[in-house]
Amino acid sequence: MTDTNGFELSITRIIDAPREIVYRAWTERLPEWFAPKPWTTKVIEQDFRAGGRSAVVMTGPNGETSEGDGVFLEVTPNERIAFTDAFKAGWVPQGPFMVGVCTFEDAEDGKTRYTVTARHWTEDAMKKHREMGFEAGWGQVASQLAEIAEEMAR
Template sequence: MNETNDLSITRLIDAPVDRVWSIVTERLTEWWCPKPWTTEIVELDWRPGGRSAMVMHGPNGERHAQEGVFLEVVPGERFVFTDAYAVGWQPQTPFMTGVFAFADEGGKTRYTATARHWTAEASARHEAMGFAQGWGAVADQLAALAEG
């Protein structure tokens, strides 16, 4: 993997890590995709090898299913998921691995979300899809929930 295939967004959230982590894991439907899109959770099994399956619904009837597995879950610190596998380690065509990190910064939380792509082409395609705006909006939504 080449770090140049990573796209990343970061925010300093004015809330402690435990509050942010709680919102991330318990209120995912409220922040996971940019509004007016909504998130339907199919299954979130927060453990390595656990299923990560959701459907994002757009305002005009768009439907984007996400199916993958968690690779790592360290409560209060980070979670990593990939769509390279379905549950049971069944290979599928990959798009990215998501790395979400949460670090204490003086009682606030440094949130960093990274999309790691297998190829420069996939990274460029994700960037062209509006990565910065979309993942930035998601970070803002998470911050608003945690700071509210």
């Protein structure tokens, strides 16, 4: 068990695909699932290694955009991906909002237990993330990821 400050939001899905396939869907097909539809995601850079840059631009149906720029903290293939927006590439500090942790665990019958957790520095940041629609938005993208992984597993 990880000791945290308690300012976490989390989503878990059982995905009907082996974790190696779920991990491949996460890393290889990110533009297809990363933003809740009808939003789209453009990958600027995804350097899947500790210290590597993670940069995307999400675009909404009315042309609105949301940029995400951060770094990967840990990338353990088929097991765990951790990232943060506390830094830009090159360890340039920026206003932190969260640390994201994605885990891929074996579940029964060859399925994967996929959990994504957003850890926040403050209770206010966590509440803001919840009010922004964490459960609905991150739940939808977890379902979109599941759909792609299950298709890949067929």
